[in-house]
Amino acid sequence: MSDKHLRKVGTFFIFIFLTVFLLGCNSSPKAHQEVISPTPTIEKISTPNPSPTPTSSITAVPASIYSETEIVPTLYAEVEKTQQTLSTPTIEKISTPNPSPTLPISDKKLIVTFIDVGQGDAILIRTPEGLFTLIDGGEQGSGVVDYLRSQGVQNLDLIIATHPNSDHIGGLVDVLKNFPVSRVITNGEIHTTLVYENFLDAITKSKAVLIVVTRGDSIQIGSLTLEVLHPEHVIEGGLNENSIVLRLDYAGTSFLFPGDVSKDNEAEMISAGLPLKADILKVGHHGSDASTSAEFLSSVHPAVAIYSAGKGNSYGYPNSDTVNRIINSGAQIYGTDVNGTIKVEVDETGYSIQPEIKAIVALATLPTETPRVLEDITIDVISLTSPIHAGSTANLTIQTLPGATCSITVNLKSGASQAAGLGPQIADVSGKASWSWKIGAATTPGRWSILIRSVLNDKTATISIPFEVK
Amino acid sequence: MKTKAMIDRFEGDLAVLLVGEQQDRLEVNKSMLPIGAKEGDWLQVEVKDDRVFSATADPKGTADAKNRILDKLGILREGKHKND
Numbered sequence A: 001m002s003d004k005h006l007r008k009v010g011t012f013f014i015f016i017f018l019t020v021f022l023l024g025c026n027s028s029p030k031a032h033q034e035v036i037s038p039t040p041t042i043e044k045i046s047t048p049n050p051s052p053t054p055t056s057s058i059t060a061v062p063a064s065i066y067s068e069t070e071i072v073p074t075l076y077a078e079v080e081k082t083q084q085t086l087s088t089p090t091i092e093k094i095s096t097p098n099p100s101p102t103l104p105i106s107d108k109k110l111i112v113t114f115i116d117v118g119q120g121d122a123i124l125i126r127t128p129e130g131l132f133t134l135i136d137g138g139e140q141g142s143g144v145v146d147y148l149r150s151q152g153v154q155n156l157d158l159i160i161a162t163h164p165n166s167d168h169i170g171g172l173v174d175v176l177k178n179f180p181v182s183r184v185i186t187n188g189e190i191h192t193t194l195v196y197e198n199f200l201d202a203i204t205k206s207k208a209v210l211i212v213v214t215r216g217d218s219i220q221i222g223s224l225t226l227e228v229l230h231p232e233h234v235i236e237g238g239l240n241e242n243s244i245v246l247r248l249d250y251a252g253t254s255f256l257f258p259g260d261v262s263k264d265n266e267a268e269m270i271s272a273g274l275p276l277k278a279d280i281l282k283v284g285h286h287g288s289d290a291s292t293s294a295e296f297l298s299s300v301h302p303a304v305a306i307y308s309a310g311k312g313n314s315y316g317y318p319n320s321d322t323v324n325r326i327i328n329s330g331a332q333i334y335g336t337d338v339n340g341t342i343k344v345e346v347d348e349t350g351y352s353i354q355p356e357i358k359a360i361v362a363l364a365t366l367p368t369e370t371p372r373v374l375e376d377i378t379i380d381v382i383s384l385t386s387p388i389h390a391g392s393t394a395n396l397t398i399q400t401l402p403g404a405t406c407s408i409t410v411n412l413k414s415g416a417s418q419a420a421g422l423g424p425q426i427a428d429v430s431g432k433a434s435w436s437w438k439i440g441a442a443t444t445p446g447r448w449s450i451l452i453r454s455v456l457n458d459k460t461a462t463i464s465i466p467f468e469v470k
Numbered sequence B: 001m002k003t004k005a006m007i008d009r010f011e012g013d014l015a016v017l018l019v020g021e022q023q024d025r026l027e028v029n030k031s032m033l034p035i036g037a038k039e040g041d042w043l044q045v046e047v048k049d050d051r052v053f054s055a056t057a058d059p060k061g062t063a064d065a066k067n068r069i070l071d072k073l074g075i076l077r078e079g080k081h082k083n084d
Helices: A009-023 A069-086 A144-150 A166-178 A194-206 A263-271 A294-300 A320-328 A361-365 B059-077
Strands: A033-035 A043-046 A110-114 A123-126 A132-135 A156-160 A181-186 A209-212 A218-221 A224-230 A245-250 A253-257 A280-282 A304-307 A332-335 A342-347 A350-355 A380-384 A393-399 A405-412 A432-438 A446-456 A459-469 B002-011 B014-019 B024-029 B042-048 B051-057
Touching: A132 A144, A144 A166, A156 A166, A156 A218, A166 A181, A166 A194, A166 B002, A181 A194, A194 B059, A209 B059, A224 A263, A263 A294, A294 A320, A304 A342, A320 A332, A320 A446, A332 A350, A332 A361, A380 A459, A393 A446, A405 A432, B002 B024, B014 B042, B024 B051, B042 B059
Parallel strands: A132 A156, A156 A181, A181 A209, A253 A280, A280 A304, A304 A332
Antiparallel strands: A043 A350, A110 A123, A110 A342, A123 A132, A218 A224, A224 A245, A245 A253, A342 A350, A380 A393, A393 A432, A405 A446, A446 A459, B002 B014, B002 B042, B014 B024, B042 B051
C-alpha cells in the first residue's frame, strides 16, 4: 500500500471530521491587508488564517477548502476509485531523500519559484523541510538545471509533468539526467514525439518511481500535500486539456497550478465544485486567451496571478484580453517575461512576492487613451489632492455605479505604490468610492498617474488621471 | 533532404514541430501541414535555413512510435525498470 505517498481513505475521514468541525466557524475572509513594504519589489501580504482552529498551521488535509457538503459523496467515490488503482504494484515504498544539507531546515518557509525558462513552465517548490519538487521543466536546454544548482538543489523528491508537450517536459529530461529523482508524476497520457520518448528513457535510467494520478489523489511532499483536481480521467483529443491541475496549501496560503488547461476544463472544474479558491494562481497556458476565463478567475479569486511566458514569443502570450481579465478580477499580475524568475515565500505571517526584475505587467498592456470608457459604466473623479507634498496624506473620491468594485493603482517613479489604503472599494449606494493613503516622504516629485478601474458584472471602465507629487 | 519531424502542439495558427533526432523546434503555419494533422503525428519535412518547405504525413512513423512508447510506459508503470 502506498499510504506514504498517496493518503486516501484515511485522510478522507479526517477531512469529514474537519469539514463538519470547520463549517460552523470558517468565515474564510479573503481580504489581504497590504502592509507597506520596505521596497516595492517585495510585498508582504498577511494571509488571514482560514480557520480559527488552534491546530498546527501545516494543514495536511485542507479540509476548509471544501466548503460544499454535497460534494462529499463524489469525492468519496473518487477516493475509492483511486484506491483501487493505486493498490497495483506500480507504486512502491521508497525512501524520502535527505533534504539538501546546504539549506536551513528549520526556517519553516515554503518557497515556490516560477523559474524564468523562456517560453514554457517550470515551478520549483521547496518544502519547509527542504525537500524539492519541480512542476514541469520548460524546454530542453532552457536553463532549469543551472537554476536548480544555483539554489543548492542536490536531489529532487518529486517531478511532476503536467502534460507531455515539449515546453513542459523537455527540461525535465535534463533534470532527470543531472539529479537523483525519487518520484515522477504524470497523467499517464503518452505523446509520440522523441522528446517524450527521451523523457521515458530518462525516468528508466534514473530508476525513479512513476506514478499516474487523477482527480482525488493526494501527493505527499514532506509535510505538505498536493491535491490533484484534474484530469478526472484522460480524454483523447488535446494534451493541454488533460493537464494535471494541482492545489497546494500551507500556513493559510493557497496556490493553484492549472497547467495548460482550457476554458472548457475550467468550467468543468467549477461545476464539479472543486476547491479552486486560491491566493496565488499560476495562470494557465502562459496567458493564452484559450484559458483563464472571467468565471474561472471569479471562482479562484486570486490575489496574485503569475504567468510564465518567453519574452517576444511567437504566440503573442500573454494575450492582452487575458491580462485585462486578470487585472479586472483585482489580482496583481506578474509574468516571467517581464519580471524574470518570481519567488513566493510563505510562512506563518503570510506570503511575499519577490520578482527578480521590478516591473509592472499591467501597464504594458493597458489602453493608454485617457479617459477610456468600456461599455456603459463610467468613472468621474470628484476630488483628488493633487498636487500634493511628499509625506502628506492623499485623498481620492470617484463617482461610478453603485455596487461597482473599484480599484486604483498609484504609479510613481518607483512603480506601483504599495501604501496601505489603496485596496479595492465597493462603490456606495450613490456610486461613490474613496481612498486615503500616505505619500511616502521619500517619494520622487513629479507628474505621475493613477489608474482607476470600476467593474460591475461584466462591465468595466478604466481611466488614467494625472497625479502630481511636489 | 527529407527529415523526420513530429507535431508537438498547436499554438493558435502555428504548429510547433520537433525536427530530427535533436528535436529542434520549428514553427510553421498550420496550413503547411497535411490535412487532418494532429498533435503527435510524424511527418517527413524538407527544411532549409530553419524554414520548412514541405511536410508530408508519415503514418508508419507515428504508429511505430506509439507502440514503442506504450511499451516503455507500461514497463515504467509496472515498476519493472527498478528490477534491472
